[in-house]
Amino acid sequence: MKAAQPQSKFGPRFKAGLTGWLFIALAVLMICAFYFYPMIQALILSFQTGTGSNLSFNGIDNYARLFTDDMFLTAVKNTFIYLIFQVPLMVVLALFISVLLNNPRLKFKGFFRTAIFLPCITSLVAYSVVFKYLFSSDGLVNALLLKVHLIGAPIEWIADPFWAKVTIILAITWRWTGYNMIFYLSGLQNIDNSIYEAARIDGASAIRQFFSITIPMLKPIILFTSITSTIGTLQLFDEVVNITKGGPGNATTSISQYIYNLSFKYSADFGYAATVSYSIVIMIIILAFIQFRVAGDRNE
Amino acid sequence: MKKMMFLLLATVFMLSACSGNAGSGASSDPAKKEITVWAWDAKFNIAALNLAKERYMAKHPDVTINIIENAQADIVQKLNTGLNSGTTKGLPNIVLIEDYRSQNFLQAYPDSFRDMSDSIKSADFADYKAGPTNYNGKQYGVPFDSGVTGMYVRTDYLKEAGYTPEDMQDIDWDKFIEIGKAVKAKTGKDMLTQDPNDLGLIRAMIQSAGTWYLKEDGKTPNIAGNAALKEAMEDYKAMFDANIVKTNSDWSQFLAAFNSGAVASVPTGNWITPSVKAEASQSGKWAVVPFPTLKNTPNSVHASNIGGSSWYVMNVDGQDTAADFMKETFGSDKELYQDMLNKIGIIGTFKAASTGSAYDKADDFFGGQKIYADFAKWTTEVPNVNYGLHTYAIEDIMAVEVQNYLAGKDIDSVLNDVQAQAEAQLK
Numbered sequence: 001m002k003a004a005q006p007q008s009k010f011g012p013r014f015k016a017g018l019t020g021w022l023f024i025a026l027a028v029l030m031i032c033a034f035y036f037y038p039m040i041q042a043l044i045l046s047f048q049t050g051t052g053s054n055l056s057f058n059g060i061d062n063y064a065r066l067f068t069d070d071m072f073l074t075a076v077k078n079t080f081i082y083l084i085f086q087v088p089l090m091v092v093l094a095l096f097i098s099v100l101l102n103n104p105r106l107k108f109k110g111f112f113r114t115a116i117f118l119p120c121i122t123s124l125v126a127y128s129v130v131f132k133y134l135f136s137s138d139g140l141v142n143a144l145l146l147k148v149h150l151i152g153a154p155i156e157w158i159a160d161p162f163w164a165k166v167t168i169i170l171a172i173t174w175r176w177t178g179y180n181m182i183f184y185l186s187g188l189q190n191i192d193n194s195i196y197e198a199a200r201i202d203g204a205s206a207i208r209q210f211f212s213i214t215i216p217m218l219k220p221i222i223l224f225t226s227i228t229s230t231i232g233t234l235q236l237f238d239e240v241v242n243i244t245k246g247g248p249g250n251a252t253t254s255i256s257q258y259i260y261n262l263s264f265k266y267s268a269d270f271g272y273a274a275t276v277s278y279s280i281v282i283m284i285i286i287l288a289f290i291q292f293r294v295a296g297d298r299n300e
Numbered sequence: 301m302k303k304m305m306f307l308l309l310a311t312v313f314m315l316s317a318c319s320g321n322a323g324s325g326a327s328s329d330p331a332k333k334e335i336t337v338w339a340w341d342a343k344f345n346i347a348a349l350n351l352a353k354e355r356y357m358a359k360h361p362d363v364t365i366n367i368i369e370n371a372q373a374d375i376v377q378k379l380n381t382g383l384n385s386g387t388t389k390g391l392p393n394i395v396l397i398e399d400y401r402s403q404n405f406l407q408a409y410p411d412s413f414r415d416m417s418d419s420i421k422s423a424d425f426a427d428y429k430a431g432p433t434n435y436n437g438k439q440y441g442v443p444f445d446s447g448v449t450g451m452y453v454r455t456d457y458l459k460e461a462g463y464t465p466e467d468m469q470d471i472d473w474d475k476f477i478e479i480g481k482a483v484k485a486k487t488g489k490d491m492l493t494q495d496p497n498d499l500g501l502i503r504a505m506i507q508s509a510g511t512w513y514l515k516e517d518g519k520t521p522n523i524a525g526n527a528a529l530k531e532a533m534e535d536y537k538a539m540f541d542a543n544i545v546k547t548n549s550d551w552s553q554f555l556a557a558f559n560s561g562a563v564a565s566v567p568t569g570n571w572i573t574p575s576v577k578a579e580a581s582q583s584g585k586w587a588v589v590p591f592p593t594l595k596n597t598p599n600s601v602h603a604s605n606i607g608g609s610s611w612y613v614m615n616v617d618g619q620d621t622a623a624d625f626m627k628e629t630f631g632s633d634k635e636l637y638q639d640m641l642n643k644i645g646i647i648g649t650f651k652a653a654s655t656g657s658a659y660d661k662a663d664d665f666f667g668g669q670k671i672y673a674d675f676a677k678w679t680t681e682v683p684n685v686n687y688g689l690h691t692y693a694i695e696d697i698m699a700v701e702v703q704n705y706l707a708g709k710d711i712d713s714v715l716n717d718v719q720a721q722a723e724a725q726l727k
Contacts, residue, residue: 051689052408053384068724071696137549159496159549247497247549249700264377266693267726268408270384 046274051267062275072276074250075258078165082254083233086169091226094177098184099214113185117178124175128242131171132158135243161251164244168252171239176232180225187221188214223295230287234280255280332618334364335393335625340372344571345396345609347644348444352629355636359628363621372398383409391614393622396444398609399432400691403518405612406435407689413440414613419627426649428507428682433610440612442626443649447569447608448679449504450588451476452576454489455667457564461486465587470602472595473505473535480544483564491544492565493557496706497699500606501567503691505532508604509597510683513695513722518688521722523698524715528597533702533711535594540706567591569606570675574645576665583665588674603681608649647675654679690726697721 046062048055066072100106101113119127134140135157142154157167191214199209215222237256240246246253246261253261255276262273339345346369353365370378375395382391383405397405406413415438422430425443433441455465461482468479480491494501506512509528514521523529539545546563548554557563559579566572576586590602611630613622629636630650637653640646648654654676662668697718705714 051404052380053386054408065724070721071725159547245497247699249497249703250696261693261696264373264380265696267404267689268380268384 042274042277045271046278048271048274049269050271051269055271058271062272063279065272066275066279071250071253071258072255072279075253075255076279078251078253079234079236079255081165082169082172082236083230086172086233087226087229089169090173090177090180090229091222093173094180094225095184095215095218095222097177098181098188099210101181102185102188113181116181119175119177120179122175124238125242127175128171128239131167131174131239132243135167158244159248161248164248164252167243168236168239171243172233172236175239176229180229183221183225184218187218191217219295223291226295227288227291230291231284234284234287329617330620333362333621334366335618335622336366336368337394337396337622338368338370338375338378338392339396340370340375342369343574344644344646345444348640348646351639351643352625352633352636355633355639356625356629360624363625365625368392376401379405383412388412388614388616391616393614393616393618394626395612395614396609397441397612398607399429399447400607400687402432402441402610402612403435403687404689406440407518410435412615414615414619414623416440416442416613416623416626419623420631424631424651426651426679426682428605428679428684429608429610429649431684431686441610442612442630443610444630445571445608446647446649446675446679447571447605448647448675448682449508449567449569449591449604449606450671450675450678451591452558452566452568452572453587453589454561454564454582454585455587456585457483457487457489465589468589468592470590472593472600474538474595476592477535477538477542477544480539480564481542484542484544487564489561490546490563492539492567493546493548493554493563494539495548495550495554496703497549499695499698499702500569502529502532502536502698502702503695504567504569504591504604504606505535505594505600507683507685508591508602509594509600510685512685512687512691513698514686514688514690516686518686519690519726521690521694521719521726523694523722524712524719526715528594528600530711530715531594531596533705533714536702537706537711569608570647571607573671584667586666587669588666588671590674590678599683601681601683603678603683605682641672647672647679649679651680690722693726694718694722697725 045055047057047059049058049062050056097116101109101116106112135142137154137156137159139157141157142151145151146154155163157163195213195217196209199213204212235256236254237260240252240254240257241260244252246257259273259276262269262276337349339349346367349367353367357363357365375397379391379395379397382388417439420439420442422434422439425433426446429441429443433439433443451468453465453468458464458468458479461479463479463482468476471479476491483489483491503513506526506528509532511526511528512522513529546557548557555575555578558566558576559582561582566576576582591604593602594600611626613619613626630648634650634653634656637648637650638656638658640648641658655673659672659676660670661672662670663672701709701714701718701721705711
């Protein structure tokens with residue numbers, strides 16, 4: 001019988017496992033500390049009431065309060081208006097531009113791609129302030145529209161409840177279309193050209209190719225961009241605060257801005273503010289679920 | 301999976317241990333000689349602090365005072381997050397808080413501010429400053445600037461319409477609107493400019509009658525059945541209906557409206573004086589008359605307030621030094637107040653310092669009127685109200701309903717709706 005080999009206390013499998021764990025330990029710790037721990041704390045906070053640090057538990061009162069709170073309901077309504085108009089607009093626009101830019105015969109491709117991507121590296125606050133001035137009642141946009149006689153009197157882009165929403169939607173679309181376009185471009189480059197060649201041989205028109213090849217092949221990416229855009233829109237804050245301050249009245253207030261107001265503008269009601277944040281979480285989960293159901297393949 | 305759970309638990313445990321330690325960071329060295337002050341507005345509050353620091357350091361060279369400028373919104377945010385986290389690290393010794401918000405902080409974090417009753421006397425300051433700076437019978441804040449209102453008027457436009465500033469000395473808002481119509485008819489200029497999202501004028505109108513959005517407990521909305529508020533809103537709408545209001549949508553448009561000569565009057569806080577004087581070409585064409593009263597509200601006076609803030613000493617290392625700094629400067633130094641008015645244009649609320657050469661100065665821009673003496677006098681007449689906890693929350697609800705009101709909604713249902721929304725929201 002051979003002498004037993006000197007063995008470490010732990011088996012080799014465990015050792016390999018341990019090495020693996022060590023590699024990810026730091027990341028796991030960080031994620032726990034900076035994601036999960038605050039999330040759990042916020043959840044606990046959302047069941048508390050009081051101002052500042054004088055907090056006491058009040059069960060689900062905060063969640064019940066959401067349904068009677070006009071300010072919250074208006075903020076939700078505004079946010080969903082942005083969502084319903086802005087996300088499809090942006091997705092379609094980004095898709096359209098990316099197909100144009102993917103054309104092999106296009107000249108100055110690099111220039112156009114950079115130009116369209118550029119808005120999304122600008123600072124949120126800086127571009128919002130520029131938009132505020134562009135769209136002010138005596139701003140450049142009104143001056144231009146008046147000059148070409150499209151309108152007879154200046155449009156109150158910031159001060160009118162309807163146009164203020166339009167301004168916000170235009171601003172977000174300008175900022176984020178290029179960002180989504182990049183995803184579509186990379187997706188388009190992954191589609192094998194032979195598929196298009198085969199289609200052309202079969203006599204499919206360009207439009208038919210777009211709807212029957214491009215869109216189905218890009219479906220996972222379209223799904224991804226619409227979910228990230230939905231999340232982004234539900235968290236909308238900078239543009240609204242800087243362009244309209246939520247006004248006129250509360251015609252453009254977003255949910256995130258209401259959270260900020262509850263915490264810092266009104267009376268430091270952190271418990272209820274956390275409840276409102278969790279309402280966003282719930283909405284995102286529901287919306288993402290719907291989007292997966294509508295667009296996703298179940299076996300993927 | 302077990303290991304995963306272990307890691308998670310370990311993390312949570314570690315983190316709760318951390319936060320447990322942080323809570324015990326109480327003041328261990330109250331006499332520390334280095335203190336930090338937070339305030340906003342370099343040309344106003346910070347400038348006043350620098351004057352105070354200079355005078356204090358001359359007597360106490362061993363003390364170091366760090367003055368840090370932050371935007372007001374940032375100060376509110378940092379204070380809230382700092383105080384809420386339970387650690388006092390990173391918080392200043394003295395912080396400037398707007399009067400509309402102060403009750404909020406005092407109630408939310410009562411142990412974090414130092415009771416200043418031993419260092420200063422509430423009675424030494426303008427009466428109306430007691431509301432925001434007192435809490436539970438203790439004097440926490442050191443009252444600072446006066447937001448006392450006045451009616452800035454263009455004497456040349458008034459003259460064209462057949463009026464003089466003397467005609468406006470003792471008027472109510474109905475008379476003001478009548479004069480406004482005459483001015484509009486004769487000169488084509490609007491009487492005043494308003495941002496429909498900023499209800500400062502309505503706030504000032506109701507404070508002139510000693511009432512507020514909230515009842516005296518500072519918590520219960522006082523909207524429906526508030527006769528002064530109802531009258532103020534009716535007057536506000538009457539101004540729009542009379543077509544004498546030029547609307548603006550932000551601060552720069554507000555300034556432009558009177559600097560460009562487009563409006564004949566500016567009813568607001570005295571802190572606007574430097575902005576009015578910024579347009580040198582209008583020198584001699586302005587006067588300041590008392591704030592109008594509400595006609596049907598008997599206790600409405602010719603004095604009110606918009607804005608203004610006070611200093612608060614925090615319960616952290618160095619608080620004795622900070623309290624002494626406040627006591628010897630803003631709490632008692634008459635010369636400092638003269639300096640503040642002469643060099644910066646700040647009207648204080650320290651009663652003993654409301655006279656003197658700086659206040660008696662005639663200002664040629666205002667046709668030789670002693671406007672500072674007038675403002676100082678009005679400061680003593682401002683009714684004291686409790687701004688309470690929810691001024692800004694109610695103002696946001698009001699702003700929406702005021703729009704509906706201007707568009708034709710019935711006043712009583714407007715007030716009832718605001719009341720109902722406020723009650724639902726402010727639990």
